[in-house]
Amino acid sequence: DAEITQSPRHKITETGRQVTLACHQTWNHNNMFWYRQDLGHGLRLIHYSYGVQDTNKGEVSDGYSVSRSNTEDLPLTLESAASSQTSVYFCASSPGGAGETQYFGPGTRLLVL
Amino acid sequence: GIQVEQSPPDLILQEGANSTLRCNFSDSVNNLQWFHQNPWGQLINLFYIPSGTKQNGRLSATTVATERYSLLYISSSQTTDSGVYFCAVAGSARQLTFGSGTQLTVLP
Numbered sequence: 425d426a427e428i429t430q431s432p433r434h435k436i437t438e439t440g441r442q443v444t445l446a447c448h449q450t451w452n453h454n455n456m457f458w459y460r461q462d463l464g465h466g467l468r469l470i471h472y473s474y475g476v477q478d479t480n481k482g483e484v485s486d487g488y489s490v491s492r493s494n495t496e497d498l499p500l501t502l503e504s505a506a507s508s509q510t511s512v513y514f515c516a517s518s519p520g521g522a523g524e525t526q527y528f529g530p531g532t533r534l535l536v537l
Numbered sequence: 538g539i540q541v542e543q544s545p546p547d548l549i550l551q552e553g554a555n556s557t558l559r560c561n562f563s564d565s566v567n568n569l570q571w572f573h574q575n576p577w578g579q580l581i582n583l584f585y586i587p588s589g590t591k592q593n594g595r596l597s598a599t600t601v602a603t604e605r606y607s608l609l610y611i612s613s614s615q616t617t618d619s620g621v622y623f624c625a626v627a628g629s630a631r632q633l634t635f636g637s638g639t640q641l642t643v644l645p
Contacts, residue, residue, distance in 0.1 A: 455631050457632055457633075459635075465637070466623065466635040466636060466637045466638055467623070467625075467633075467635040468635070469632050469633070469634075472631070472632050474631065482632065483538075512578060514580065516633075518631065524568065524585075524631075525568075525570065525582065525585040526568075526570065526625075526633055527582065528572075528580040528582075530578075530579055531578050531579070531580075533578075
């Protein structure tokens, strides 16, 4: 079955380290998204991509970067992890265009000490 | 951007009771989704409903796009319905804007 996976599911890191969270989908979806979830804020958009080589900043993009070298993957990189980036991170994908269902991965819990 | 407000923020029910959750949004949308986040943190798609009415078992949803609101109905609630319910919308863009959610607790 087609699916969307995230790895690792849990990670502990130290302030200042570079961290990369992986997102992989097997639906061949054009659109991919990264969100973070914090208590009291719901889910907020970090970065998104509408296709290979396309990346865009979302509402809370500072300190994060993404790259899209193929359809299946959109890795999220924290260049220099900060304690404020402790959160749960969700990746999502949708087929293409607007007005289509987004499907979410299981999430990655990141703790920055 | 589009603003999304959900109400109530918290809801406590006895098992078997019915409930209605509301989502108001500030602009026209071409995507509206309801999610259930279970106690393990997983986001489960409930409905894709930018307009109209849909039903799935004990759950149903109605979106009145012209009046910019959506309702999620849960009938005969069960303890497994507990969790956070999110409404998320998108306008002309493809990315979703989430509401703050409704925390539902169903007591046995």
